[in-house]
Every structure is written in C-alpha cells, then in structure tokens.
Amino acid sequence: MIAENLSESSFENSSNTFVVHAGDYLNKLSGEKIERECKIRLEQGCKELVVDFSQTEIINSIGISILLGVIDSAENLGAKIIFSDLNAESIELFEMLGLTKHVTIA
Amino acid sequence: MIEERTKLVHAFGALAELGQEVANRHNFQETIRTSLHLISGALGIMRGGVARYSRYGHELNMLAVRGLGDDFPLSLSLCLEDERQFLTNGLNPIETSHARVLPFFQVYDRSFESRRIELFVPLVIRDEIVGAIFLGEKATGETYSSYEKEIICAMGRHIGVAVAQRNLMAEIERQTAENRKLFDDLRTTYNDTVKAFAAAIDCKDKYTEGHSVRVGRYSEIIAAELEWGTAEVEGAATAGYLHDVGKLTVERKIINAPYRINAKESAELNKHPAVGYEILQPIHHPYTDVPLAAKYHHERLDGRGYPDGLYDREIPYIAKIVNLADSFDAMTTDRPYKARRQAPDVVEDLKRNAGKQFAPELVTAFLRGMLREISGDAKDKKFRRLLGREYMETEGMVPLLRKTLNEMKPTSSLTYIAASVGGDGPRH
Numbered sequence: 229m230i231a232e233n234l235s236e237s238s239f240e241n242s243s244n245t246f247v248v249h250a251g252d253y254l255n256k257l258s259g260e261k262i263e264r265e266c267k268i269r270l271e272q273g274c275k276e277l278v279v280d281f282s283q284t285e286i287i288n289s290i291g292i293s294i295l296l297g298v299i300d301s302a303e304n305l306g307a308k309i310i311f312s313d314l315n316a317e318s319i320e321l322f323e324m325l326g327l328t329k330h331v332t333i334a
Numbered sequence: 335m336i337e338e339r340t341k342l343v344h345a346f347g348a349l350a351e352l353g354q355e356v357a358n359r360h361n362f363q364e365t366i367r368t369s370l371h372l373i374s375g376a377l378g379i380m381r382g383g384v385a386r387y388s389r390y391g392h393e394l395n396m397l398a399v400r401g402l403g404d405d406f407p408l409s410l411s412l413c414l415e416d417e418r419q420f421l422t423n424g425l426n427p428i429e430t431s432h433a434r435v436l437p438f439f440q441v442y443d444r445s446f447e448s449r450r451i452e453l454f455v456p457l458v459i460r461d462e463i464v465g466a467i468f469l470g471e472k473a474t475g476e477t478y479s480s481y482e483k484e485i486i487c488a489m490g491r492h493i494g495v496a497v498a499q500r501n502l503m504a505e506i507e508r509q510t511a512e513n514r515k516l517f518d519d520l521r522t523t524y525n526d527t528v529k530a531f532a533a534a535i536d537c538k539d540k541y542t543e544g545h546s547v548r549v550g551r552y553s554e555i556i557a558a559e560l561e562w563g564t565a566e567v568e569g570a571a572t573a574g575y576l577h578d579v580g581k582l583t584v585e586r587k588i589i590n591a592p593y594r595i596n597a598k599e600s601a602e603l604n605k606h607p608a609v610g611y612e613i614l615q616p617i618h619h620p621y622t623d624v625p626l627a628a629k630y631h632h633e634r635l636d637g638r639g640y641p642d643g644l645y646d647r648e649i650p651y652i653a654k655i656v657n658l659a660d661s662f663d664a665m666t667t668d669r670p671y672k673a674r675r676q677a678p679d680v681v682e683d684l685k686r687n688a689g690k691q692f693a694p695e696l697v698t699a700f701l702r703g704m705l706r707e708i709s710g711d712a713k714d715k716k717f718r719r720l721l722g723r724e725y726m727e728t729e730g731m732v733p734l735l736r737k738t739l740n741e742m743k744p745t746s747s748l749t750y751i752a753a754s755v756g757g758d759g760p761r762h
C-alpha cells in the first residue's frame with residue numbers, strides 16, 4: 229500500500245530513467261521504503277536513477293546511509309546515479325563522506 | 335581543517351541521535367537498524383551489520399545488515415580462542431586484514447573479503463561479549479582514521495549497552511515466567527495437599543463421609559456466585575475443605591456417636607473450631623482467612639453461635655460462607671440420628687434463617703447458583719454431582735427458588751436482634 233503511494237508520488241518514469249524525489253523521507257527509518265523501491269526499479273532494468281533533492285533541506289546520517297544503500301545497489305547492477313538540485317551544504321557533506329565519488333551531481 | 339570540523343560536527347550529530355535512540359528504547363529491532371544507519375551515515379560507510387552474541391550457542395546472530403547480500407552468513411560461530419582474544423581486545427575496532435591469525439577471521443575470510451568488511455568491532459560490555467559490528471569500506475575508499483575509529487567506539491558502546499539491556503530484559507522475562515510456573519506448581523501442590531487433608535478429616539467421621547469435600551465445593555459455589563476472583567474462589571474452597579480440621583483431635587467415638595451426644599461430649603466436640611485455628615494458624619496459606627474460617631464457622635449472625643458468640647459484623651465473611659455451606663451439607667445428607675431433608679424443605683430453611691444464622695446475601699447467592707444449575711443455565715452441574723439429580727431436580731424446585739429469591743429482599747443487618755427463633759444449624 230505504502231510502497232504504491234510512494235511510487236506514485238516519488239517516482240517518475242521516462243524510458244529507462246527513474247526520478248526519485250528524496251523529500252524528507254530520507255532522514256527517518258521510513259526512508260528504507262525509498263531504498264527498497266529504488267532497488268526494485270534497478271533490478272527491473274533501470275539504467276539511470278535521478279535523485280531529486282529540490283524538496284530536501286538537510287540530510288542527516290540516516291539519509292546518507294539510505295543513499296549509500298541506493299548507490300551500492302546501483303553499482304552492483306551497473307546503473308548510473310544522478311543527484312540533482314543539491315544545496316551547497318549537502319554537496320560539501322557528500323564530498324566529505326565520499327558520495328560524490330559514486331554519483332554525478334547535476 | 336575546515337573539512338575535518340564539518341566531519342566532526344556531522345559525526346557527533348549522529349552520535350547524539352544514537353544516544354537518544356538507545357535511551358528511548360521503543361522497539362529493539364528498530365533501534366538496532368537505526369543504529370546501523372547512523373554509523374554508516376556518520377562516516378560514509380558502504381555496508382555493514384550488527385549482531386547479537388549468544389553465549390550459549392557461541393555465535394553472532396545478525397540483527398541488522400546493510401548491503402551484505404544473500405551469501406553473507408547470518409550466524410557466525412566463535413571458538414574459545416576468538417572469545418578470549420575479543421575480550422582482551424575490548425570494545426575496539428579490529429582491522430580484518432590484520433587479524434588473520436584468529437580462527438574467526440580464517441573461517442569467514444571469504445565472506446569478509448567479498449563484501450569488503452574492513453572493521454570488526456566486538457561489543458564488549460562489562461567484560462562480556464554482547465555482540466559485534468561489521469563495517470565495510472568507506473565511500474571515499476580511504477582507510478579508517480583514528481578519530482573515525484574513536485567515533486565507532488563511542489557509537490559501539492551505545493549499541494552494546496542497548497543489546498546488553500535487551501539481554502537483561504529477556505533474562506528477567508524468562509525468570510519471571512519460571513517463577514510464575516514455580517508458583518503455579520506450589521499452588522497446585524498446596525491445593526492437592528488440602529484435598530488430601532480434607533479426605534483424611536472425613537475418614538474419621540464415618541457417617542459424614544465426604545463432608546469436608548462437599549463443604550469446600552459449596553463454599554466455592556457461593557464465592558463464585560459472588561463473582562470473586564479465581565484466587566479468592568480457590569481460597570473459599572480451601573477454607574471449606576479445612577474447616578473441620580480441629581476434629582482430628584476429637585475422640586472418634588464422640589464424632590461417630592449414633593445418638594445425640596451429651597453435654598460433656600458436646601463441650602469436647604465444640605472445641606474443634608478453636609483447635610482447627612491452632613492447627614491452621616502457623617501454616618502460611620496462599621489465601622487469607624483460612625484459619626479464621628475454621629475458628630468461626632459455627633458462629634451465627636444473631637450471636638447464638640460458638641465458640642465466641644460473635645454478632646454479624648464481627649464474624650469474618652469467609653466464616654459466614656463456610657457456615658452456610660456446612661449447614662447446607664448437614665441438612666442434605668443422612669446422619670445417624672436423622673435422615674436428610676427434602677430439597678424444597680432445605681430451601682425454606684435457608685430463607686427462614688437468613689438474617690438469623692446466615693448472611694442473607696450469601697443465601698441469595700447460593701440459591702441463585704442452584705437455580706441457574708437446575709433451570710439449565712449453568713453447564714457445570716455441581717449440585718447434581720454432589721447430591722444426585724433426583725434429589726435436586728425435584729418437581730417445583732425451579733418455581734420455589736424463583737419465588738424465594740423474589741421474596742428475599744435485602745435485609746437490614748439489625749433484623750436478627752429482634753429474632754428469637756433459632757435456625758436448624760448443623761450438629762456435630
């Protein structure tokens with residue numbers, strides 16, 4: 229039920245690209261749902277995953293962990309990840325923690 | 335330098351959050367999962383796991399995993415050598431690549447290698463291994479710095495405490511369950527002993543065979559009808575079973591006299607309530623008032639009973655219950671000098687003596703129980719089992735009981751003072 233709702237509100241489909249709206253789900257245990265959904269899409273053959281941070285102000289450690297999970301799945305399946313609309317602080321944090329080494333910042 | 339400071343602020347944020355998560359203790363599984371996220375997110379760690387250590391099974395069982403894949407073992411065994419080394423090491427990260435000498439790292443080498451587990455942290459809390467954390471490579475690809483290891487230690491202590499607390503709770507729950515079982519066993523033993531005792535008391539009195547057992551059952555019926563709790567109903571039954579225990583010291587020929595006994599013999603017999611109290615009082619009963627029930631089961635509301643001639647409110651409630659049960663059994667069983675009375679006659683007697691010998695609300699409760707059984711509302715036919723179907727379910731009983739219950743309005747506790755006619759109580 230929840231996963232379905234999430235896929236309606238947080239995921240957009242255009243050919244082999246999926247857009248995920250990070251929102252503020254990421255920073256809680258509920259962010260695991262986003263991670264699971266991404267994994268399913270990647271396993272279904274999605275080759276490009278865009279994570280949209282336009283609605284995301286701060287990213288905490290749980291959010292980072294969830295994103296690392298998504299990155300790990302994508303790398304295992306040979307898919308590309310794009311982080312879009314990140315604010316300056318988040319970029320700094322991602323660089324520091326090494327996330328930027330695994331994704332494209334757009 | 336600035337980057338280092340930002341890193342620290344971020345990591346300490348995670349540490350603070352972890353401390354709160356552990357302190358809040360909503361749901362253990364969620365706490366552990368959150369903890370793993372916080373460690374991974376604080377330092378940018380690609381994958382990992384948190385396990386709990388089973389002292390009995392000597393194995394680490396995974397509570398939460400991230401990115402370890404399906405092939406990674408969910409249960410990892412430790413040998414004594416591993417255990418000893420981890421205890422000596424304490425809660426500090428071990429670099430898996432430097433620890434190949436230990437059997438643990440030899441056995442699981444391939445799993446660690448394939449998932450790139452770089453650090454293993456035994457969660458040692460108060461000189462005991464409670465669990466472990468497995469951490470994969472960092473997203474930066476760099477090795478862990480000493481300050482990062484410090485942070486891992488601090489977070490590990492929080493997680494270790496959470497696991498230790500959980501283990502303690504589980505142990506307490508197990509002990510509580512065991513105690514409850516032990517208590518149940520004790521209660522069963524006590525109840526069995528009481529029944530055996532009742533049978534022994536009844537053995538002495540050949541004309542009233544089964545008397546104590548029946549009084550126990552009737553007391554139980556009355557207490558249940560008063561909607562008492564299970565333990566209290568059991569207590570009432572016990573009081574009934576043991577009410578005549580003092581008779582064990584009365585000479586057999588007096589108890590079994592096939593005639594109305596004389597004054598001297600009567601005085602001897604009338605000591606049995608006090609003697610019963612002396613016997614029962616030193617015993618620790620799970621239910622209160624069992625000794626008092628024995629002492630006062632021949633008292634009457636109107637003060638004409640014995641041994642102390644107490645009035646209504648001075649008589650313990652449980653003794654009133656046993657008195658009613660005792661009198662009912664005396665009336666409904668054959669005695670050497672007297673055949674039993676017919677059921678409708680007994681009902682009339684109980685009603686007539688309510689407020690004089692018996693507490694009216696107890697008579698009402700007892701008759702209500704009787705009516706429920708005879709009219710078919712109660713499944714368990716207790717009266718029928720004790721007195722026989724023909725005796726209890728005689729014609730006119732149901733209307734009689736209905737009429738009697740209707741007529742028995744709540745009686746003032748002072749009524750008995752004006753009463754001059756005594757009841758037809760039990761004779762011992």
Ligand SMILES: [Fe+2]
Nearest residue numbers: 577578631762
């Ligand atoms: Fe008695």
